[in-house]
Amino acid sequence: MCAAPLIEKIKARIECAASCGFVNYDNPTPVAAVVVEFDGKIVLAHNRSWRGDFYGVITGFVDHAEAPADCAVREVKEELDLDASPASLIGVYPFERMNQVIIGYHVQATGTISLNEELDAFKLMSPEDCVAWPTGTGYALRDWLRSQGHEPEMMKLP
Numbered sequence: 001m002c003a004a005p006l007i008e009k010i011k012a013r014i015e016c017a018a019s020c021g022f023v024n025y026d027n028p029t030p031v032a033a034v035v036v037e038f039d040g041k042i043v044l045a046h047n048r049s050w051r052g053d054f055y056g057v058i059t060g061f062v063d064h065a066e067a068p069a070d071c072a073v074r075e076v077k078e079e080l081d082l083d084a085s086p087a088s089l090i091g092v093y094p095f096e097r098m099n100q101v102i103i104g105y106h107v108q109a110t111g112t113i114s115l116n117e118e119l120d121a122f123k124l125m126s127p128e129d130c131v132a133w134p135t136g137t138g139y140a141l142r143d144w145l146r147s148q149g150h151e152p153e154m155m156k157l158p
Helices: 068-080 136-147
Strands: 006-010 013-016 029-038 041-047 058-061 088-095 100-110 119-125
Touching: 029 068, 029 136, 041 068, 058 068, 068 100, 068 119, 088 136, 100 136
Parallel strands: 029 100
Antiparallel strands: 006 013, 029 041, 029 058, 041 119, 088 100
16 A cells, blocks of 8 residues: 555465555355265366366355355255255365365265366265375365275375
8 A cells, every 4th residue: 555565474464564554364254065975976187277187176155245155055056956955064174275165065966967167077086985085175085084084195296
């Protein structure tokens, strides 16, 4: 606001070096990540924008004035065209690389899978065959699998 240089006073919080009071909080974006259980299997999907063959859980940004659990159910409908049971919370996880807070949910889903324009492929995995990954959405999958009595292998990221 006053054109003075900005400095990092507290980790990830940038403030004015002078005294005009400007603070860039850079608050994280809330994202719902959904472990979708369908016919006893877990739905993992591939986003069109991803390179390689990584498959992940269903995710979406929480809209203004939307409850995160409602976002989870909405994203399952939008991305897979499935009807989801009310979402149950798995946990909340940081995803620093994207400045996001991942809110993990589990749903049971019914219907016929039909991918929207964001996704180009999906696979159904038995819970005991799922491999988790060491980032926010992968931790949600890991924790849900653990709650079901499965200890997943953790993928190594490059």
